[in-house]
Amino acid sequence: MQKKFRHSWVVLLLPVCAALLAVLLMLRAGRAQPAAPRYMLRDNGGHPALYTADGAGPLAQYDEIYTRLLPESDYLNLQQGILLADEAELQARLEDLGL
Template identity: 40%
Template sequence: MPKVWIYLLALLCALGLAASVAVFMLRPFEEEAPESSYTLRDWHGRLALFESGEAEQPVEVYDVYTHLLPENDVLSLQAGIPLENREQLQRLLEDFGL
């Protein structure tokens, strides 16, 4: 009778391990990044907001001159900072002094 319990415990452990491995393998390794709606970037030396599909002209241009910002911020703005929503935009604008 005690051997039966040991075998049953071993079987449960094996099933638990198999289930854990299956869940790990079926789950995506990296979640897809949400598509950004806006991009904040440098435009003619000023801070500007662009919508996703329209990279030619900004939606808004702000009175923040990028050459006055720290170098890391300038580099980020030159590459473009993707934003998902207006709340993120508002937080960044506050960081930049607006």
């Protein structure tokens, strides 16, 4: 009788595990993927400049800002290039830099 009891638990537990796995997979698939970067902000001759995400440009240059006068972390980030998803993120970053 004990073997039959163990077998019953396996039979009940198997569909529950399968349903749980299916729910987890659906939740994972339903997550929105982050937008691919559209722009890059980086140093160009001592001023921030706007490029496409693949580096074409500059599309615009912000001569009002001197990168060497920015905090070191901002300066270093601009040397490497800051990827931005859209215009709203660009505007927020420019405001952070003082424009």
